[in-house]
Amino acid sequence: MGNADADTRGASKRDFPVLDGALPVLGHMAEMYRRFPALCARGRAKHGPLFWIHGGPGARQLMYADPAALSLLKSPSVSTSFYAEGFGALLGNTLFSFDGDEHRRVRQAVTPPFTPQRVRQSDVLEIITSAVDARIDKWERTPSFDVASEVGEIALEIIFRIMGVPVERLAAWRTQYKRFLLAGLPSTGKLPNPLQWVAIRARDWLDAQLGEMVDERRRSGDYKSLVGEIANGRADDGALIDRGLAVSNLRLLTFAGHETTASSISWSLIHLAASTDLQRRLATEADDDADLAALAMDGSRFTLAERTFREALRLYPPIHSVIRRVTAPIELEGGTIPKGALINVPFVHILRDALRFPDPDRFDPDRWKERPRPGTLETAMFGAGPHFCLGYHIAIAEGTLFNLLVGRLLRRRGLALALAGGAPVPAPIFLPLTHPPKATRLCLVPASKGAYL
Numbered sequence: 001m002g003n004a005d006a007d008t009r010g011a012s013k014r015d016f017p018v019l020d021g022a023l024p025v026l027g028h029m030a031e032m033y034r035r036f037p038a039l040c041a042r043g044r045a046k047h048g049p050l051f052w053i054h055g056g057p058g059a060r061q062l063m064y065a066d067p068a069a070l071s072l073l074k075s076p077s078v079s080t081s082f083y084a085e086g087f088g089a090l091l092g093n094t095l096f097s098f099d100g101d102e103h104r105r106v107r108q109a110v111t112p113p114f115t116p117q118r119v120r121q122s123d124v125l126e127i128i129t130s131a132v133d134a135r136i137d138k139w140e141r142t143p144s145f146d147v148a149s150e151v152g153e154i155a156l157e158i159i160f161r162i163m164g165v166p167v168e169r170l171a172a173w174r175t176q177y178k179r180f181l182l183a184g185l186p187s188t189g190k191l192p193n194p195l196q197w198v199a200i201r202a203r204d205w206l207d208a209q210l211g212e213m214v215d216e217r218r219r220s221g222d223y224k225s226l227v228g229e230i231a232n233g234r235a236d237d238g239a240l241i242d243r244g245l246a247v248s249n250l251r252l253l254t255f256a257g258h259e260t261t262a263s264s265i266s267w268s269l270i271h272l273a274a275s276t277d278l279q280r281r282l283a284t285e286a287d288d289d290a291d292l293a294a295l296a297m298d299g300s301r302f303t304l305a306e307r308t309f310r311e312a313l314r315l316y317p318p319i320h321s322v323i324r325r326v327t328a329p330i331e332l333e334g335g336t337i338p339k340g341a342l343i344n345v346p347f348v349h350i351l352r353d354a355l356r357f358p359d360p361d362r363f364d365p366d367r368w369k370e371r372p373r374p375g376t377l378e379t380a381m382f383g384a385g386p387h388f389c390l391g392y393h394i395a396i397a398e399g400t401l402f403n404l405l406v407g408r409l410l411r412r413r414g415l416a417l418a419l420a421g422g423a424p425v426p427a428p429i430f431l432p433l434t435h436p437p438k439a440t441r442l443c444l445v446p447a448s449k450g451a452y453l
């Protein structure tokens with residue numbers, strides 16, 4: 001994440017306190033790994049909303065543990081360009097690492113296929129339905145399944161198919177994509193380590209495939225499919241998006257739209273498995289006559305399926321926090337955040353704000369009932385400001401439809417979802433992204449008599 005120490009050491013001592021409990025080398029990483037929300041609450045109780053933490057070697061960060069931090073994400077005095085320094089192979093030349101006008105131009109060119117109307121008109125809902133149905137249909141024939149890896153496979157197939165990868169190429173894409181993820185390991189020296197070489201070769205493979213897709217969509221003048229719209233995307237001055245930019249941002253979609261949805265859908269399922277009442281209500285909503293794809297895009301209210309997904313995202317935001325580098329001094333809370341400082345905006349804390357979410361640690365889908373129009377705080381798991389998640393509507397549709405399809409399966413087959421061995425809901429792991437522990441297994445069991453009458 002770069003080294004902010006040199007720029008900020010003097011000012012930080014003068015301005016904001018440092019949270020205790022940092023270990024040598026690891027800093028506060030160990031605490032963040034299993035107890036990220038508790039770390040934020042501890043710092044906030046001790047020091048107020050702003051305090052320094054050590055997020056690992058050379059990554060001193062100013063934690064801003066307050067919903068007001070969301071406004072900072074809209075400020076022109078913060079930058080994301082450092083993402084390209086530490087994670088160049090993963091995020092370089094993508095929306096994630098662009099600021100200001102450069103970001104605006106590219107974002108504008110790639111945005112059209114992501115509006116609710118376009119999602120509704122596209123094949124996205126059909127793809128989600130067929131990928132989920134095909135896989136959950138097999139759950140009954142297995143004693144139990146690892147929820148994270150099972151949902152991870154489904155989510156990967158969905159994002160690849162949305163991007164237009166031919167079904168017969170899915171296996172090859174999967175292999176290369178998994179190698180490419182090794183690029184998420186931070187690089188310390190100037191040269192990549194051996195694992196990163198593997199990642200870079202996989203990235204080049206993906207880029208070659210994506211490049212061919214872009215060329216083909218340009219030749220055929222395809223403005224309808226998601227890839228076609230991005231390949232032929234134009235900024236407000238009418239200029240066609242650069243080929244390299246189209247390729248790297250298409251690649252970004254895979255990465256941004258896979259681990260995130262997989263994690264939050266897994267948490268939805270885990271909490272469904274822990275509540276027969278929730279399952280019964282969901283199965284009623286997913287009644288045989290209901291058009292599930294239409295329900296998943298119902299913008300007038302939050303269905304129970306959507307409330308359950310949003311609540312999973314609130315308690316377990318996959319991107320637990322985002323970091324920005326300050327490009328000009330910012331006055332806040334009676335202190336000055338110096339130029340060069342890294343600020344951490346912890347969604348995982350902000351989304352447990354007790355004023356907006358009473359009894360915040362409780363999983364309660366019905367808390368979303370009264371607020372059909374979510375504001376900045378309610379959508380904080382998707383970020384805020386210019387980098388707000390581009391795939392927001394796809395993600396919500398995917399998580400909601402997934403829940404509905406599971407509800408329908410339970411109802412049709414007279415089954416219930418359960419945590420294998422009667423295990424309790426596990427505590428999350430927060431790094432690198434929030435996710436359930438590996439051995440979290442679910443199973444299908446016969447529902448109690450009359451459960452879905």
Ligand code: HEM
Pocket residue numbers: 080095096097107252253256257258260261264313317318319322323380381382383384386387388389390391392394395
């Ligand atoms: C539950 C699922 C998802 C969550 C929680 C999520 C969360 C986020 C967050 C927090 C950011 C902002 C990062 C920052 O400010 O540094 C972001 C950005 C982004 N997301 Fe998502 N995301 C999800 C699904 C998706 C999907 C399905 C797609 C694409 C199909 C997608 C594409 C993107 C892109 C391209 C960006 C970068 C936008 C920009 O920098 O302008 N995301 N997402």
